[in-house]
Amino acid sequence: MKEITGGVCAAKGFKANGVHCGIRKNHAKRDLALIVSEKKASAACVYTTNLVKSAPIKVTKENVADGYAEAIICNSGNANTCNANGIEIAKGMCALVEEYTGIAAGDVIVGSTGVIGQPMSLEPMASGMPELSGGLGIHSDLAADAIMTTDTVRKEAAVSFEIGGVECRIGGIAKGSGMIHPNMATMLVFVTTDCAISPLMLQKALSEDVKTSFNMVSVDGDTSTNDMVSVMANGLAGNREIDAENEDYRLFCQALHTVTVKLCRMIAKDGEGATRLITCNVTGAADEDTAKTVAKSVICSSLVKAAIFGADANWGRVLCAIGYSGADVDVDKVDVSFASSEGRVHVCRDGAGIDFSEELAKKVLLADEIDIDVELNSGSGSAVAWGCDLTYDYVKINGDYRT
Amino acid sequence: MKEITGGVCAAKGFKANGVHCGIRKNHAKRDLALIVSEKKASAACVYTTNLVKSAPIKVTKENVADGYAEAIICNSGNANTCNANGIEIAKGMCALVEEYTGIAAGDVIVGSTGVIGQPMSLEPMASGMPELSGGLGIHSDLAADAIMTTDTVRKEAAVSFEIGGVECRIGGIAKGSGMIHPNMATMLVFVTTDCAISPLMLQKALSEDVKTSFNMVSVDGDTSTNDMVSVMANGLAGNREIDAENEDYRLFCQALHTVTVKLCRMIAKDGEGATRLITCNVTGAADEDTAKTVAKSVICSSLVKAAIFGADANWGRVLCAIGYSGADVDVDKVDVSFASSEGRVHVCRDGAGIDFSEELAKKVLLADEIDIDVELNSGSGSAVAWGCDLTYDYVKINGDYRT
Numbered sequence: 070m071k072e073i074t075g076g077v078c079a080a081k082g083f084k085a086n087g088v089h090c091g092i093r094k095n096h097a098k099r100d101l102a103l104i105v106s107e108k109k110a111s112a113a114c115v116y117t118t119n120l121v122k123s124a125p126i127k128v129t130k131e132n133v134a135d136g137y138a139e140a141i142i143c144n145s146g147n148a149n150t151c152n153a154n155g156i157e158i159a160k161g162m163c164a165l166v167e168e169y170t171g172i173a174a175g176d177v178i179v180g181s182t183g184v185i186g187q188p189m190s191l192e193p194m195a196s197g198m199p200e201l202s203g204g205l206g207i208h209s210d211l212a213a214d215a216i217m218t219t220d221t222v223r224k225e226a227a228v229s230f231e232i233g234g235v236e237c238r239i240g241g242i243a244k245g246s247g248m249i250h251p252n253m254a255t256m257l258v259f260v261t262t263d264c265a266i267s268p269l270m271l272q273k274a275l276s277e278d279v280k281t282s283f284n285m286v287s288v289d290g291d292t293s294t295n296d297m298v299s300v301m302a303n304g305l306a307g308n309r310e311i312d313a314e315n316e317d318y319r320l321f322c323q324a325l326h327t328v329t330v331k332l333c334r335m336i337a338k339d340g341e342g343a344t345r346l347i348t349c350n351v352t353g354a355a356d357e358d359t360a361k362t363v364a365k366s367v368i369c370s371s372l373v374k375a376a377i378f379g380a381d382a383n384w385g386r387v388l389c390a391i392g393y394s395g396a397d398v399d400v401d402k403v404d405v406s407f408a409s410s411e412g413r414v415h416v417c418r419d420g421a422g423i424d425f426s427e428e429l430a431k432k433v434l435l436a437d438e439i440d441i442d443v444e445l446n447s448g449s450g451s452a453v454a455w456g457c458d459l460t461y462d463y464v465k466i467n468g469d470y471r472t
Numbered sequence: 473m474k475e476i477t478g479g480v481c482a483a484k485g486f487k488a489n490g491v492h493c494g495i496r497k498n499h500a501k502r503d504l505a506l507i508v509s510e511k512k513a514s515a516a517c518v519y520t521t522n523l524v525k526s527a528p529i530k531v532t533k534e535n536v537a538d539g540y541a542e543a544i545i546c547n548s549g550n551a552n553t554c555n556a557n558g559i560e561i562a563k564g565m566c567a568l569v570e571e572y573t574g575i576a577a578g579d580v581i582v583g584s585t586g587v588i589g590q591p592m593s594l595e596p597m598a599s600g601m602p603e604l605s606g607g608l609g610i611h612s613d614l615a616a617d618a619i620m621t622t623d624t625v626r627k628e629a630a631v632s633f634e635i636g637g638v639e640c641r642i643g644g645i646a647k648g649s650g651m652i653h654p655n656m657a658t659m660l661v662f663v664t665t666d667c668a669i670s671p672l673m674l675q676k677a678l679s680e681d682v683k684t685s686f687n688m689v690s691v692d693g694d695t696s697t698n699d700m701v702s703v704m705a706n707g708l709a710g711n712r713e714i715d716a717e718n719e720d721y722r723l724f725c726q727a728l729h730t731v732t733v734k735l736c737r738m739i740a741k742d743g744e745g746a747t748r749l750i751t752c753n754v755t756g757a758a759d760e761d762t763a764k765t766v767a768k769s770v771i772c773s774s775l776v777k778a779a780i781f782g783a784d785a786n787w788g789r790v791l792c793a794i795g796y797s798g799a800d801v802d803v804d805k806v807d808v809s810f811a812s813s814e815g816r817v818h819v820c821r822d823g824a825g826i827d828f829s830e831e832l833a834k835k836v837l838l839a840d841e842i843d844i845d846v847e848l849n850s851g852s853g854s855a856v857a858w859g860c861d862l863t864y865d866y867v868k869i870n871g872d873y874r875t
Contacts, residue, residue: 121795121803121823151791153824185788186825291775291789292796371774372870379871385588385697388554392524393695400524420524421556422589461864467775468782 070324076209076225079240080263081305082107084205087215090197092146099215101194103201104141104259105170110303112138113272115279117296123148124155125179126297132175136268138301139172141259143180143216144194150294151186161191169202178299180257182218182244185294213242216257219466220246222339226331230324232317235308237264239324245336258298258332264321265304266311274322275300282329285454286337287369337455342462346438347377354450359396361452366394367441368456377439378458382407382430384416387441402446409436473727479612479628482643483666484708485510487608490618493600495549502618504597506604507544507662508573513706515541516675518682520699526551527558528582529700535578539671541704542575544662546583546619547597553697554589564594572605581702583660585621585647588697616645619660622869623649625742629734633727635720638711640667642727648739661701661735667724668707669714677725678703685732688857689740690772740858745865749841750780757853762799764855769797770844771859780842781861785810785833787819790844805849812839
């Protein structure tokens with residue numbers, strides 16, 4: 070497997086574009102993205118578990134019910150959620166795709182992200198469609214830009230891998246910075262691949278993948294109403310189609326996971342206001358579920374997040390978060406260390422503090438990417454979760470998001 | 473029932489004091505509190521559900537196992553949690569009480585609050601005991617000061633009420649500002665009453681009370697390792713002892729709830745860095761549990777908290793928090809309004825936005841105490857939860873708490 074560039078256009082037969090159509094006032098900010106496949110693709114999606122669901126999610130569910138899709142349209146600047154005419158708008162977006170590309174409206178995945186409960190109109194999108202569809206090309210970057218909200222960096226990832234001697238590619242783009250605490254699905258993530266795989270196996274691969282990728286990310290504990298991850302597989306690589314859980318399937322899952330984990334880390338690191346990526350690695354758990362519960366509790370703790378912002382080795386807060394996680398843990402066996410490119414500092418053994426160099430700890434914690442390693446000494450279950458620090462800027466960004 | 477002053481010394485036969493003994497470096501900050509009853513009192517406690525528990529909690533559990541207690545000692549500046557010699561220190565604190573007051577060490581409730589996992593010694597407390605015990609008097613204020621950590625205001629409340637024509641009093645003090653998300657018990661709260669009530673009924677009253685008082689408060693979602701609420705009832709009011717769930721018991725529960733809710737509001741309002749008290753009132757739920765789940769989800773949402781800090785009527789975040797709460801809610805029936813001393817503004821009806829005056833909303837949300845009223849239109853269950861806004865100062869306080 071090899072990392073490559075190209076994001077959502079890395080795989081054969083996918084084109085993309087992103088333009089400013091006017092949903093956002095800022096003319097420099099693209100707000101409408103389109104991704105199309107050269108031919109109809111197997112499609113799989115996972116969605117937010119929030120009971121309040123965006124209209125685009127409801128429409129997408131209908132459109133991919135048959136296991137296939139051919140295009141994605143997505144706007145930023147308005148979540149199209151809790152709007153009286155939400156369904157009409159989401160369906161209207163699909164109809165615009167049909168009008169300008171010939172792809173059937175029923176084969177379109179539609180997404181929206183932005184403020185909840187704001188009135189929305191099709192007009193800006195209708196006026197932007199000629200430029201958007203006319204400029205379709207190898208422009209993953211423009212599509213990635215167009216779906217960003219408070220994101221500060223574009224999020225793209227792609228790899229190439231071989232199946233039966235045939236080169237396949239898989240790549241994706243993502244947006245996500247606040248209201249990030251996915252459960253089942255997450256944020257907006259669009260993945261494309263030219264690998265031939267049946268809709269059934271593609272959905273299975275995605276549903277399994279999110280459990281250890283997007284569902285292990287949290288920025289602020291708020292599960293969005295608009296979370297969605299979709300994968301389109303158009304088969305243009307020419308490999309024999311994956312239609313069972315065989316070795317090819319495992320290779321595909323591995324490639325998918327490489328891309329999704331990379332996007333997860335990008336999303337967590339670009340959490341609203343964040344200055345540091347926090348990775349919590351839990352090992353020695355009685356089972357994987359215990360490890361996941363503990364890892365997620367640690368990266369979700371406001372106090373742990375604030376301590377990391379202050380580069381303060383306040384490990385007691387890590388123990389506290391483990392203790393209230395709900396996982397069945399023997400707290401007297403817990404070891405904790407902090408690590409980064411600057412080194413490693415052990416701070417807690419058998420659930421109690423040990424002497425450590427505050428100077429080394431400060432150095433370790435001032436790096437951009439911090440690992441909190443928790444060894445439970447009770448088995449072989451392990452898990453990884455990603456989060457970010459809690460900063461003044463998170464509060465600033467969210468104290469007046471609507472204006 | 474009548475609000476009175478006097479806090480933990482409002483009831484007959486209770487004396488208190490608080491001194492600076494040297495656990496904290498700041499000489500102006502009292503760090504050791506003592507509360508004693510004139511006679512042995514019925515005692516009830518509830519504790520944190522965190523698996524990591526402070527040593528004082530373990531020792532208190534032993535000491536009140538027989539249903540009685542006569543004194544409370546509590547320090548701030550060190551949580552006495554995850555310390556190798558924690559139990560020894562906590563028992564040593566009880567022994568100091570016995571040495572200086574004659575009250576048996578086994579009748580002492582002991583509490584600690586501060587940093588987790590810091591080495592601790594008995595020395596400062598031993599040296600402070602002569603002044604602490606020598607100065608016992610009607611000094612609820614000094615005891616309340618001594619248990620504060622990042623608290624910015626002293627927390628006391630008391631009421632008088634009548635049982636069978638006899639005047640009884642109940643009052644308490646509390647500390648709690650960060651790591652506040654109690655589950656079963658909470659923070660440090662010490663309540664005293666001269667009402668005569670059996671240990672069994674007292675425990676029952678307290679255990680019921682916390683479900684709708686302290687368990688409905690959250691500052692930051694972090695359940696502390698040291699949470700504890702205790703009530704001592706010394707019977708000096710002279711009422712007939714409450715030993716069954718009769719009318720007297722109901723009167724007592726009412727008085728207890730008045731005091732605990734007052735303390736809850738004080739704790740939430742003084743949440744670390746907070747500028748506003750947020751009260752979420754949920755009505756029309758299918759049942760009380762649903763209402764509680766929804767209310768707590770709303771006050772725990774970082775995004776709702778940040779919006780209130782910014783006086784931004786971003787009601788979509790309230791809907792979002794209701795949607796991911798886990799409660800079974802028909803989101804298309806939800807009405808939301810914001811209210812304060814400045815008025816009321818309806819922002820959402822039947823799960824969708826309605827036109828409202830942004831000017832009025834801003835005025836309402838700039839008040840000190842904000843109500844978020846959620847009507848689920850699905851039954852008669854209701855609940856109230858208390859929280860606070862999320863501010864720059866929360867991050868600042870917790871970015872470097874240990875120094």
